[in-house]
Structure formats: C-alpha cells, structure tokens
Amino acid sequence: MKRIFIFTILLLTSCINSNKFNGHVYDYDTEKPIKNVAIDINGHKTQTDSTGYFYVEVNFSSVYKMILKKEGYVTKKIYRKPDSLGKYSQNSLKYNRLYLFAKESDFNNN
Numbered sequence: 001m002k003r004i005f006i007f008t009i010l011l012l013t014s015c016i017n018s019n020k021f022n023g024h025v026y027d028y029d030t031e032k033p034i035k036n037v038a039i040d041i042n043g044h045k046t047q048t049d050s051t052g053y054f055y056v057e058v059n060f061s062s063v064y065k066m067i068l069k070k071e072g073y074v075t076k077k078i079y080r081k082p083d084s085l086g087k088y089s090q091n092s093l094k095y096n097r098l099y100l101f102a103k104e105s106d107f108n109n110n
Contacts, residue, residue, distance in 0.1 A: 022055040023096025024048075025068060034100060037070045073100040 025037045025048050033052025039045065041056050042064045048054045058064055066078040076098070 020055065021058040021096070022053065023098055024052040025054065025098045025100060026052060027073075028099040028101050034070055034073070037068055037073075037100065040067045040069075041065070068098065068100060070100060073102055076100055 021041065025034045025039075026032065027034055033048070033050075035048055035050045035052060037048040037052070037054070039047060039054050039056065041058060042062065044056050044058075046054050046056050063079070063081045066080070068076040068078075078098075
C-alpha cells in the first residue's frame with residue numbers, strides 16, 4: 001500500500017512539473033514545413049515529422065536550451081526561462097511556429 005502511494009505521488013509530481021512543448025518548423029523563405037529537423041531540448045531529442053510538427057515534454061521549473069539542426073539550414077538556438085510562477089506562458093507554448101534560414105538565404109547573417 002505504501003509503495004502504491006509513493007508511486008502515485010511521484011506520478012502526479014512528474015505530471016505537474018512538465019509541460020507539453022510542441023510546434024512546427026518552417027523554411028523562412030518559402031514558408032513550407034521542414035521535415036526531419038533534429039530538435040534537442042536539454043538532452044531530450046526528437047525530430048519533426050513530414051508536416052514539420054514536433055512534440056516534447058519540458059520541465060516547468062527549469063531553464064531550457066533548444067537546438068534545431070537540419071542539413072542545408074543554419075542551426076538555431078533558443079534559450080528560455082520560466083516566468084515568476086515557475087511556469088511558461090501557456091499562450092507562448094501553444095502555437096509555436098519556428099523558422100529556419102536556409103544557408104543560401106538572403107536573410108542568413110552568417
């Protein structure tokens with residue numbers, strides 16, 4: 001009985017302290033979705049599907065560093081901190097549209 005109680009507490013705690021982070025990755029010049037973009041958020045790795053969509057769980061209370069990589073595109077790094085409540089704004093996490101610059105893009109500053 002004690003083990004079940006501890007397991008339940010741990011399960012609930014993990015649900016409270018994580019947040020779904022999802023979005024789409026697009027080519028900046030063409031506005032077309034980019035598939036197979038490698039995404040790494042604090043060591044949690046995923047990649048976009050054929051529609052440019054990705055999904056990953058993010059810890060509410062931690063700072064995260066997101067790295068997006070795709071051959072032919074400039075690597076993008078995003079740093080984010082939780083707000084004063086230790087959470088991320090739900091509006092900013094709900095509909096993420098991230099853009100990558102092609103290496104040969106006129107907008108590439110590298």
